[in-house]
Amino acid sequence: MSNGGDPISELHRRGVQHFSELVEGGEDRLSAMFRTVPALGEVAVGVVYGHLHHRPALDPRTREVATLAAIVAAGMTGPPLSVHTRTGLASGLAPAEITETVVQTAAFAGFPRAVTHRRRPRRARWSSRCSRTNPTPRSLHWSKRPRRQS
Template identity: 40%
Template structure:
């Protein structure tokens, strides 16, 4: 997947690249987030596509799998981003991160972000795992 992203990166606008990368990572969940912003902040939806997905996720250096592990760790550590954490846990599953790896990533955050943040992350993962087919 990373090879495809890098190959196509030079031929697309930031917005086009962002839409493609978001779709590859999050599937329908990413589209729902973008669509939910259409009536309140369409410019923010565009920024979300262009910067995180069009610029950062499509950079060389880390593959998508590593980027999702880092994102799951960061969102867990924040402790106040459960909806986004759930989207990225599902995205992690979509890009080949195992349930065990997700649980270990979240548990690791207990050391740096505390037990409450890790517990909230584990409960979010439990919900995603239950609903993920």
Template identity: 65%
Template sequence: MQPKTANAPMLTLYNEGRQTFIDLVPDGGARLDALFHTVPTLAELAVGVVYGHLHARPGLDPRLREAVSFAAIVASGMVGPPLSVHFKTGMAAGLAPGEITEVLLQASAFAGFPRAVSAADQLNHLFEDAGLTSPPPPTPREVALQFCDQVRAGHPPIPVSTALKRQLRQADTLTLQACSAQTVIIECFQADEVTPQAILHLMVQGDQATRVTLFAPR
């Protein structure tokens, strides 16, 4: 009987996944080669499925997909390469350091504190190796919420237009969605309206709002 060789579809997925990983992680190719040196076929399966197939699916954006992956790793009690790899790919996909710690905190309620503590211990080292502030600054969404509160209270932390102040003060409801580690979209709603009266594009850096753009109907 002739030994089976990897079929073309699996190799295609692996090559696509490998390129995705290289795009996300510095020295990604060398890291994969070292990690799967003894069992290269496992690389074809794992990298092909996770970074070739799943990352290409349009149903979730990369940030949310990495947040789910990180939470699942914590919940399953995995430390070592799985956690460190998804820490790096999560950051590359646009998760802020504070969002990663929030995911860990949320997962702890369901995974249990021993697993969460083990993950937190590894995060200490990962933050240090990456030169990140520990504990991290507030999440982009937290910064955006504080910005909105300050503007509505009449104390904007950065110069803003009169129109922007009016939109925030008149809004009955705000929805905030972080799109990256530096970007938050804020929608302003009045009463029971389903269409926002205005949309704000807020840039943040660390724990500071740095720039805001107002999009509103004329």
């Protein structure tokens, strides 16, 4: 980390900065969320937003889709889902993509968990910076392999 400082503190600083760029009033939201256990906030924000969000293998949209799917699959509600709905929107996901992530996750994690989450994405405030339209369908590229002859 920079200047030989405490690595966890540096990750936390970087995480708070990144979260604040994604979510309006982010620093205040984090302070309120971790008011009772600030050390947990320091580690959680440092790891998730200070470290994981800066790893280059996944773009921010893909990272948020994976996060939302994991949250739904784990049956979490409340702050984890609302926070990552907001950061997903700020990362460029359309509301329809967030909804589709919940539907896709339902097929593998179970419909009861997805039904529990059906209203949560709508409750989050859609950012004015995000598209409110459905995503453009992506074309599928299937490899053309010859069929096996039996």
